[in-house]
Amino acid sequence: MKxxxxxxxxxxxxxxxxxxxxxxxxxxxxxxxxxxxxPQKTDLVDAAARRLQLIAQQAVYVWTDAHVDLAGVPMxxxxxxxxxxxxxxxxxxxxxxxxxxTNLAASLGASPVATSSLQSLDALRSRLAATQASFASLAAxxxxxxxxxxxVQALLGTLTSTxxxxxxxxxxIHATLVxxxxxxxxxxxxxxxALFVTLPRPAIAQSLHDDAAFAAMRLSGPNPMLIAKxxxxxxxxxxxxxxxxxxxxxxxxLVDAAAxxxxxxxDYEGLGAIAPAGPVSKPLTGxxxxxxxxxxxxxxxxxxxxxxxxxxxxxxxxxxxxxxxVGDSSNAEAYWAWQSxxxxxxxADFNYHEMFVHLGRTHLMSEAFAMATQRQLATxxxxxxxxxxxxEGAMFxxxxxxxxxxxxxxxxxxxxxAPIETLQGxxxxxxxxxxxxxxxxxxxxxxxxxxxxxxxxxxxxxxDALLVWNAIQQWVxxxxxxxxxGDADVVGDYELKAWAAELSASGKVKGFTAITTRxxxxxxxxxxxxxxxxxxxxxxxPQSDIMTYAPFSAGTxxxxxxxxxxxxxxASWPQMLPSTLAAREQILLFxxxxxxxxxxxxxxxxxxxxxxxxxxxxxxxxxxGPLDRFRAALAAIEATIQQRNAxxxxxxxxxxxxxxxxxxxx
Numbered sequence: 001m002k003x004x005x006x007x008x009x010x011x012x013x014x015x016x017x018x019x020x021x022x023x024x025x026x027x028x029x030x031x032x033x034x035x036x037x038x039p040q041k042t043d044l045v046d047a048a049a050r051r052l053q054l055i056a057q058q059a060v061y062v063w064t065d066a067h068v069d070l071a072g073v074p075m076x077x078x079x080x081x082x083x084x085x086x087x088x089x090x091x092x093x094x095x096x097x098x099x100x101x102t103n104l105a106a107s108l109g110a111s112p113v114a115t116s117s118l119q120s121l122d123a124l125r126s127r128l129a130a131t132q133a134s135f136a137s138l139a140a141x142x143x144x145x146x147x148x149x150x151x152v153q154a155l156l157g158t159l160t161s162t163x164x165x166x167x168x169x170x171x172x173i174h175a176t177l178v179x180x181x182x183x184x185x186x187x188x189x190x191x192x193x194a195l196f197v198t199l200p201r202p203a204i205a206q207s208l209h210d211d212a213a214f215a216a217m218r219l220s221g222p223n224p225m226l227i228a229k230x231x232x233x234x235x236x237x238x239x240x241x242x243x244x245x246x247x248x249x250x251x252x253x254l255v256d257a258a259a260x261x262x263x264x265x266x267d268y269e270g271l272g273a274i275a276p277a278g279p280v281s282k283p284l285t286g287x288x289x290x291x292x293x294x295x296x297x298x299x300x301x302x303x304x305x306x307x308x309x310x311x312x313x314x315x316x317x318x319x320x321x322x323x324x325x326v327g328d329s330s331n332a333e334a335y336w337a338w339q340s341x342x343x344x345x346x347x348a349d350f351n352y353h354e355m356f357v358h359l360g361r362t363h364l365m366s367e368a369f370a371m372a373t374q375r376q377l378a379t380x381x382x383x384x385x386x387x388x389x390x391x392e393g394a395m396f397x398x399x400x401x402x403x404x405x406x407x408x409x410x411x412x413x414x415x416x417x418a419p420i421e422t423l424q425g426x427x428x429x430x431x432x433x434x435x436x437x438x439x440x441x442x443x444x445x446x447x448x449x450x451x452x453x454x455x456x457x458x459x460x461x462x463x464d465a466l467l468v469w470n471a472i473q474q475w476v477x478x479x480x481x482x483x484x485x486g487d488a489d490v491v492g493d494y495e496l497k498a499w500a501a502e503l504s505a506s507g508k509v510k511g512f513t514a515i516t517t518r519x520x521x522x523x524x525x526x527x528x529x530x531x532x533x534x535x536x537x538x539x540x541x542p543q544s545d546i547m548t549y550a551p552f553s554a555g556t557x558x559x560x561x562x563x564x565x566x567x568x569x570x571a572s573w574p575q576m577l578p579s580t581l582a583a584r585e586q587i588l589l590f591x592x593x594x595x596x597x598x599x600x601x602x603x604x605x606x607x608x609x610x611x612x613x614x615x616x617x618x619x620x621x622x623x624x625g626p627l628d629r630f631r632a633a634l635a636a637i638e639a640t641i642q643q644r645n646a647x648x649x650x651x652x653x654x655x656x657x658x659x660x661x662x663x664x665x666x
Contacts, residue, residue, distance in 0.1 A: 025084040025608060032146070035617045036382035038483060040492045044380045047628040050495075051091030051293040051376040052264060061374045063506045069406035074508050075367055076395050083370070083395040086607050087156070088139070089598050089665065091132050095501060096595035097170050098125055099199065104177050105195035107417035107584065113180040115545040117173050124209050125167055131162050142610045156609055174588070181581050185465070187574045190584050192551050202549045211325060215297055215306045218266060220652045222542040222553070223353040224461035227306075229323035231258050237265070237294045238317050239310050247309050247325045248298055248331075261455030262299040264306060267291040268348040270317055274418045274426045276349065279560070282419075284409065285579040288556035290417035293320075293345050304648070305458040311341040313561035320563065325401045330569075336452070342574045344561035346553050351416055353547075354405070354618040355423060361439070362536040363401055366394040366664045368507035369528050371641045376499040382483040383496065383525065385614055386476075386632065390532045393665030411585050415578075417556035422426040435511040440527045441469045441535075460652035461538060464641050466602075468655055471633040473526040480522055482619045485549065487517045496521075535603050537660040544594025550583035569575050578602060593666055602631045 038263040039050060064077040076083075085093075102121050109116035110371070130522070138159070140151055141547045184215045188209070193201060201477060205211035218227040233239055244254045268275065268291075275292035282288065293313045297306040307325070314320035323341040326334045370391035377384040405412030406424050438447065440529060444450040445462055453463075484490055504512045515521050547553045556578045577583070607612045620630075634657040647653035653659060 001286060004643070005243065011070045017354075022319050024087040024163055025081060025125065032612060032614070032616050033380050033385060035412055035619075036380050036385050036483065037496045038489060038493050039378065039381065039657065040489075052377065053378055054495075057374045061371050063371060065508075066467075067402060069402045070364075070428055071424065073310050073364055073370070074506060075364070075398065076371055079395050079399050080374075080609070081395070085393055085665070086398055086611070087135060087160050087163055089297070089393065089596075089608065089610070090167065091128070091135060093592065093596050093666070094128055094163065094166055094170065094596060096133070096592050099528070099595070100591040101170055101174050101177070101201040102373055103195075103197055103591070104144050104174065104181075104588055108177065108180055109229060111180060113152055113176060120169070120173055124173075125164060127162070128166055131159055131166065135159050139610060143303050144612065145610055145611060146612065148610070153447040154412060158639075170497055178416050178584075179582070181584055187577050187580075189551050191580060192549070192577065194488075195587060198531045199548075199587065202545055202552075204546050204552050208552055209339055209342075211308050211327070211342075212305070215308050215346075216298065216644055216650055217346075217349070218264075218306065219458065219462075219653055220460040220650060220654075221349075222546055223349050223356050223357050224459075225444070226266055226268075226349075226352065227448065227450060228267075229261060229455070230263045230296070231449075232298070233258075233263075233265070234267075234294075235310055235648055236315055237296070237322075239296055239322055243322065243324055244296075244298075244309060246322070248300065248307075252298075252301060254296070256301075257298050260301075261449070261452060262301070264299075264450075264456075265294040266293075266299045266345065266349075268294070268345075268352060269347060270430070271352055272426050272429070274416075276418055276422070280417055280419060283411065284414050285582050288558065288578065289560045290347050290351055291561045293348055293561070295345050295649045297305070299456065305457075307341070310339075311345055313341055313344045313563070318458045319559075323562070323565075325453050328389055332570070333565045333568045336570060336573050337562050337565040339573050340562045340568060341578055343554075343573070344557065347417070347555065349555045350547065350553055350555045353586070354412070354416065356430040358536075358539045359401055359405065360427050361434050362531055362539060363394065363398050363664055364427075364431045365434065366391055366413055366532045366536075367398050368509055369501060369532070372502045372507055376502055377495050381495055382479070383499075386525070387528065388481055389599070389607075389614060390529050390663050392599075392607045392663045394532070394663060397665055399402075411589050414581050415555040415589070428641060430509055433510060436509050436524075436527065437511045440523065440654045441465055441530060460648065460650075461655070463644070464637075464652060464655035467539065467637045467640060468634075468657065468660070470635060471630065472529050472534075472635065473568075474520065475626060475630035476525045476529065477522045478621060478629065482617070482626070484518050484521070490521055491516055498519050526647075532664050533608070533662050534655055534660050538654050540666065541597075541659065543596045543652045545592035548587045548590045550578055550586055554561045554578045554582070554586070556582060597659055597661055598665050598666045599662045601657050601662050602627075602634050603662050 039047060060080045062077045063074055065072055065074050067073060067075050098121060105114045105117040105121060138155060218224065243253045245252065271292045275290050279287045279289055291310055291314050295311045296309040298309050299306050310322050310324050312320050312322045323338050324337040329335040373384055373387050393529065404410055408420045416423055437622060448461060450456055450462060500512065500515050502510045515524060531618060554577060557576045558578055559575045599605065602616045604613060606614050615627060620626050638657050641656050
């Protein structure tokens with residue numbers, strides 16, 4: 001089964017529901033592993049059986065770096081049957097997708113296409129509800145059953161077929177609606193607000209031009225991974241002390257802010273060719289723009305939170321003047337030039353988030369680990385048992401992502417500004433440049449200079465992420481200690497050695513080296529689990545709350561970024577917004593991606609019906625053991641974050657453990 005045969009949809013903007021198009025897995029649960037073992041500690045018979053199993057796996061999990069839409073990125077040449085989504089997952093996703101498509105239909109008013117589609121959606125909703133009820137009953141009746149009766153397997157097959165058919169019908173309805181979606185060349189915020197009919201307009205719409213909300217995005221938004229402390233400003237961003245004082249007040253200065261760790265910078269130079277020099281014309285959305293701005297933020301002497309100071313809408317200061325924050329509209333041209341500069345930053349951030357922080361560094365990284373784990377760690381290996389639930393669904397969802405976002409004339413091509421070939425190349429470049437060890441949470445925070453809570457006290461992502469990181473690290477440390485008595489066991493684990501070598505060579509994970517100590521192993525596994533679960537949650541789920549609202553966050557600009565204040569006005573600013581087709585696709589795609597929380601962190605189940613536990617060793621899963629302690633730690637983190645949110649100006653809920661899926665499965 002080739003990748004392109006697993007997920008097929010129209011080569012048009014109607015491809016956004018491809019995430020639903022795969023047939024759910026109908027595999028039955030594997031024979032449980034009562035107690036995992038290291039390969040060097042097995043007898044000759046078991047060792048031979050493990051080797052044969054891995055040879056079989058390697059014939060199914062085959063590497064390629066020639067994916068049609070992501071050439072150069074190591075991926076699987078096919079999505080193996082065991083990597084297809086569970087029926088449970090597909091039903092959850094279909095429910096959210098019906099909500100998204102219903103809103104799209106309703107946004108088209110009383111047109112015949114909209115009316116007919118809404119009627120079809122009503123029927124589909126009823127059919128989906130009946131399928132969900134049948135599945136829930138089947139799951140309840142067969143909980144814990146290892147060998148399913150033939151009648152149960154037959155019913156499971158029928159439900160699977162129905163779920164696949166529902167997904168196909170949803171895609172067809174969506175494609176029809178996209179064909180009918182037309183936008184006006186003159187744009188107003190009201191037009192974008194009117195796209196939310198059956199879905200609520202996101203709360204961020206109330207903060208559309210708010211500078212505090214704009215600054216908060218750098219610390220608790222979709223991309224909290226770029227802001228960095230600045231001890232000095234680069235020559236390419238010549239913000240003067242006089243300009244700084246004009247914004248921050250005469251009692252502050254650039255020197256004081258930098259010396260006190262209060263000065264921070266966003267630099268989108270890393271976008272590369274994703275920020276084209278001029279306009280890009282696309283067949284479905286017309287002309288669009290994206291630039292590579294630089295933005296300065298500072299923490300006031302008496303404040304806790306960053307505020308924006310200045311924006312330069314490009315890397316060349318000779319062609320891009322610096323716009324200073326303007327807090328009121330009495331000077332209309334300066335105020336709207338500032339708002340336009342903020343929009344340019346938001347467009348750049350959208351692209352940086354989607355291509356790098358989200359797709360490349362979480363999704364595509366998880367695929368490398370999924371491939372190497374299935375190819376080099378036998379099912380009975382303790383790390384296979386631990387990691388498999390954290391890598392579940394990654395290969396399937398990555399294929400969907402590649403075809404939804406990275407293929408010509410699909411949703412990503414509609415939403416994002418650069419040519420699709422450029423997006424493909426730059427996403428691959430960033431994925432291969434992602435340094436595994438340097439990117440571990442504590443290392444990344446330190447490298448960006450944002451680890452000091454005194455200098456930067458208001459950084460919700462950092463504070464909550466560290467809670468989860470530390471809990472995962474303790475869990476992994478306890479788990480590893482059960483199976484590895486010391487460093488000698490790590491060195492002697494030849495499956496682990498092959499796994500690490502494959503990640504470096506075939507997986508092209510930069511910085512990945514041989515693992516020779518238990519502490520090193522704990523760090524590596526912690527980073528894999530954190531990236532697949534918490535990090536993905538932190539960058540995925542803000543999409544539905546923030547990135548569905550195009551006036552605040554969009555992937556392409558309707559006009560070029562400003563180069564002067566002259567002529568800027570309340571009427572000119574909305575022309576920077578994307579086409580309404582792109583705005584509609586943002587709503588649909590991100591409502592789905594942000595609406596499915598499947599198997600929260602701490603859940604360790606098989607991905608084949610009836611979803612049996614995979615961690616059975618009493619030394620791990622026994623009462624009061626490492627797994628119980630991990631779950632208790634997550635519950636404590638949940639309470640701590642809830643307490644923090646009660647005191648925060650803007651609650652941050654994306655790293656609540658109950659909202660963190662165990663794997664990158666959506």
